[in-house]
Amino acid sequence: MTDLLAGLREALRLIVTLDADLIEITARSLQVTLTALLIACAIGLPLGGWLAVRRFRFRRAVIAVLNALIGLPPVVVGLVVYLLLSRSGPLGVLGLLFTPTAMIIAQVVIITPLIASIAHQAMRDLWADYHDLLISMNATRWQRVTTLLIDGRRALLTAALAGFGRAIGEVGAIMIVGGNIDGATRVLTTAIALETGRGNFALAVGLGLILITIALLVSGASHWALRTERRSLW
């Protein structure tokens, strides 16, 4: 209990004093996660919509694989991305290992299936409502997907926020491919793991509280931007 209270105090101290290290790792956490989220949404949302609209032979298999990939352990993703980006690996010439870019790649792999799967579930229900209308208007396949994406934006926001949540709190994969290098690839979660290992529980809890606060701010800001959860629109 004392450690939790000390953690709260530590969080307040770091925020009030605008600790330079804290600002740096927080900014890097957001940079890595938001970039990964942007890329994952660019892949996952249209993929989810496409799976809802299109009927093809292996559709069920693809959806089953997508749902199974949600459970992929981040450590495994980190290890595979490491082996690919290692100097001795197939993509070693790019020299991306132990950079924020490597962390972004790992996070894209982790959250794209989650975003695509949630988007697909939402689009499928919407497609049942819109099916006859869009067919009778003779809309092309991409017009259908686009319509679903626009009209289902609130459900898609949920998909994006779920992806953001998984990415911002992720530690296993980015620890391996980022290396937790001070001043280069250290982010909030790897700093928490480091301070826990040092037995500095108060600082670790403090950083955890700051992480949750940031997740809250991002979630609130996105609802405000899309005008969801308001009066008649909720």
Added chain:
Amino acid sequence: MIRALLLALLLPLSAQADTLRMAVTTSFENSGLAEVLLPRIAADTGVEVQLVVVGTGQALRLGAAGDVDAVLVHARAAEEAFVAEGHAPYRRPIMYNDFVLVGPASDPADLARATDAADALARIAATRAPFVSRGDDSGTHQAELALWNAAGITPDGPWYRPVGAGMGAALNTAVGMGAYVLADRASWLNFGNRGGMAIAFEGDPALFNQYSFLPIDPARHPTVNAPAAAVVESWLTSDTARQVIDGYRVAGQQLFTFNAE
């Protein structure tokens, strides 16, 4: 368009100045010495040393793959094998610290009366007092196995608990279980969560823990920053390094002894 965007995304992130990537062990990082050494190295040589903190086993794997420019580890047998396989041209001893056996202050296995490290471990095994092992193929873990071997004991049974974790996590586990654990002195002195634990045995020369610097062979991995590794190596073996390393104190105790030649 997409390709240009991707390039713009990748380039600024992978661009770097004169930096040396060095894989080091968790025990070195936890000692806090890095926070004193790295700024001095940067000020004196202009090389920014980036630490990748992992266990010794993973550090050597990173070196063998050419993913780091140098490694600083403490596991003599593994280092010699590493050199024999041609990943590094040589190993350069830099400094040593020592291991201590940490346990509950009540000392249930009576390590206070142990004559040497082997006797201390024999007492733990005889009383079946809980013992937390790193179990992660790290330098500390290999040192622990060598000590059991020297004591002629094969540790086995429910009292022997390999946790497969770093030094800090293993210490946290030992504190939680009231177990004995082998730790390097630096990690223990810097550790924040001691809860009723104390050093139970220390001082046997068998517990000395030699750290060595191994530059990765540029002939095998052309991408490694060999010039920076040479600069940092010559700094680490200089008189300046002797003063910084020997002068580093935690809680009034000297942690490391410089012994580079």
